[in-house]
Amino acid sequence: MHLGAGGQIVFGERRPDDPALPEDLEAALREWAAVAEAVEVNGGPSERSLVRRRGRQLAGRLADLIGRPVQFHDPVTGQVERVWGPATGPLSRPAPERAAPTPWATGLAISVFFAVLTTLADIVLCHAFADAFGVLWAPANLLVALGLAPSLWLFRRAPFWRWPALGVAGGLVVAWVCLGLAPP
Template sequence: MELGDRQPGDPPLPADLQAAVDEWVTYAGAVARSGRPEELELLRRRGRQLASRVSGVLGRPVEFVDPVNGAVEHVTVGTGPLPRLREPTGPTPWGTGLVISGFTGVFVALADVTLCWAFADAFGAVWVPANLLVCFGLAPSLWLMRRFAVWRWFAYGAAAGLAAAWIVLLLGSLGPG
């Protein structure tokens, strides 16, 4: 990455930023020669991000030279949002995805019910806060996983499994026992 000429009075780059720039330069040399289009786009995005960070440290615009096509771009802090990477489009694998979700749902439901019954046998009603802790602990991870093509099926299955486990546990606690 060419950041333009160093000017007198420019502060030194922080060690972590300098290391990131050096790593990017090494990576750029390897990817620019034989990278796939998505790798090249990722290389450009990361280069612009680093140039923006360098601009913030130096307090002035810097030149970013695209390692793929040699285009020069003046980058400043807050140049604007970087364009999002396009997700590959294609048909949604409903058959495989629903099988994954179903398996994951059954597995999570059985595991949760078994855990809660063990807690109920040993500690009584402590299974309720324990199960709430499990559900609220998993919720952020499941929420983030839903964005990724393959992992979303596991997230949907786990969420459905937890919901089914709650239904089974609540109906079981109301019944004869």
């Protein structure tokens, strides 16, 4: 069993006396082929591992149905292996990927830049708002901070965006301290 051109599954070992494939297995094989073709082009390591495991599982179901081992051609790595029967039990988990080292120097420089930019922008905005509307600068500034909070919280784990988010959060805190010490 392997993935052929156009996402078709090729059964190289079919014999005339083999039973017909059940509809659910055929549908699962077609779905796996479509996903495998997409992952082959754009997939990351975790998606490729999942496609490999699901393909082995389906090859096991096919081997159990026809009563003999099936050769499974992994579309991701190109390896060929014999699958003897259904993969019983839970699918094994792939080894966790090793994370890239954290770029502290670059990241903190980006954070400082965004902190300074945010602090200056917030103070200028509050001064302009205080000139136009008086004491309403404080609730307006609070609304700005509360409006940014969900986005900053979501960006905290994104590899690059965590640095600007940290800088913006820090800049808002510094701006609030400055505005508390010397209100507009």
